[in-house]
Amino acid sequence: MELFRALGSLIEVPAPEHRRIAEALGLPPVPDPSVHGAVVAFQRYPYASVYLGAEGMMGGEARDRIAGFRRALGIGDGALDGGSARAAATAEEAAPRRPAGAAETDHLASLLGLLAEVDHWQRDESDPARAALLAEARVTLLWEHIVSWTAPYLVSFEACGAPFYEAWAGLLGETLAQLEAETAFPSYLPAALRTASGIADPREEGGAAFLASLLVPVRSGVIVLRDDLVRLGEEAGLACRAGERRYVLGSFLAQDPGGTLRWLAGHAREWGARVAGRGPAPIARWWAWR
Known part of the structure; x- marks a missing residue:
C-alpha cells in the first residue's frame, strides 16, 4: 500500500525528493514545476471535489464528506496526523513533505496517503x-472518495504531452485496478454519483446555468480541459480568447452555437x-453513459 502513498506524492508540485521516488517506480524523469503547472495545477486539478461536486470547484459538499469520513476515523482534517509511525520507515523517508495544497482533505495525495x-x-x-x-x-x-472519480481523472492525462504524467497516470490506474479486483464493493453507486444532477436545461434555468453545468464533470460526465477548448477553437475556426473556461466556452457559443454544441457532443461521445x-x-458505466 505504500505504493499508493508514493504515487500520490508525485502529483504534487515537483520537489527534489520526487526524483528518487520516480526512479524507483521506473517512471520517466520528473519534470520541472512549470510543466506541473501547465499540465496539472491549471488544468487537471487533483481534488476530488472538482469531479464530484455540484459546482465543479474545490470545496463544498464533496470535500465535507471526506472531512466527515476522517473525523469518523478520529483523525484531523489536514494532512495525515497521528498514525505515521505505523507506516514503513523507508516510505516515510522517501515521501516528501506536502505543500499547503496537498493538506486539503480531498487532494489525491491526501486520499492515497489515508x-x-x-x-x-x-x-x-x-x-x-x-x-x-x-x-x-x-x-x-x-x-466513495477515490475510485468514484479517479478513472476519468487519469484518462484526462492520456496524450497530455508530458511523458512523466502520462506514465504516472498509467501506473496509478493499473495499481488501482489491481486493488479494485481484490475488493468487494457495494452494489450501489457512490453517493456523489447517485445524487448528481444532470446538465441544466437552458429553457428552464437559463443559458448561464447551462453553460456552467457543461463544465461540471459530475453533471456532464465529461472533463473539459483548457486544452480541449483550444482544440475546439482550432477545429471549429473560432477565435479563442484568453480567460477562464466558462468565459471561453461562452464566447464560442456566442460566435457559433451550433458548431460549438456539435463539437461538444462529439467530444462527449469520444x-x-x-x-x-x-x-x-458500475462507476465506469455511470461515467460512460452520463
Whole structure:
C-alpha cells in the first residue's frame, strides 16, 4: 500500500525528493514545476471535489464528506496526523513533505496517503471487531472518495504531452485496478454519483446555468480541459480568447452555437468511449453513459 502513498506524492508540485521516488517506480524523469503547472495545477486539478461536486470547484459538499469520513476515523482534517509511525520507515523517508495544497482533505495525495494509513491500521489491529470496522472503512474510502472519480481523472492525462504524467497516470490506474479486483464493493453507486444532477436545461434555468453545468464533470460526465477548448477553437475556426473556461466556452457559443454544441457532443461521445471499462463496472458505466 505504500505504493499508493508514493504515487500520490508525485502529483504534487515537483520537489527534489520526487526524483528518487520516480526512479524507483521506473517512471520517466520528473519534470520541472512549470510543466506541473501547465499540465496539472491549471488544468487537471487533483481534488476530488472538482469531479464530484455540484459546482465543479474545490470545496463544498464533496470535500465535507471526506472531512466527515476522517473525523469518523478520529483523525484531523489536514494532512495525515497521528498514525505515521505505523507506516514503513523507508516510505516515510522517501515521501516528501506536502505543500499547503496537498493538506486539503480531498487532494489525491491526501486520499492515497489515508488509504495507506487505514490499511496499516487494519493489519496492525489485534482486536477482531476493530479490524473489521477498519476493513469496512477502507472499502468506503475507496468506493466513495477515490475510485468514484479517479478513472476519468487519469484518462484526462492520456496524450497530455508530458511523458512523466502520462506514465504516472498509467501506473496509478493499473495499481488501482489491481486493488479494485481484490475488493468487494457495494452494489450501489457512490453517493456523489447517485445524487448528481444532470446538465441544466437552458429553457428552464437559463443559458448561464447551462453553460456552467457543461463544465461540471459530475453533471456532464465529461472533463473539459483548457486544452480541449483550444482544440475546439482550432477545429471549429473560432477565435479563442484568453480567460477562464466558462468565459471561453461562452464566447464560442456566442460566435457559433451550433458548431460549438456539435463539437461538444462529439467530444462527449469520444470521452464516453475512453472511460468505458475504466474502474469498477458500475462507476465506469455511470461515467460512460452520463
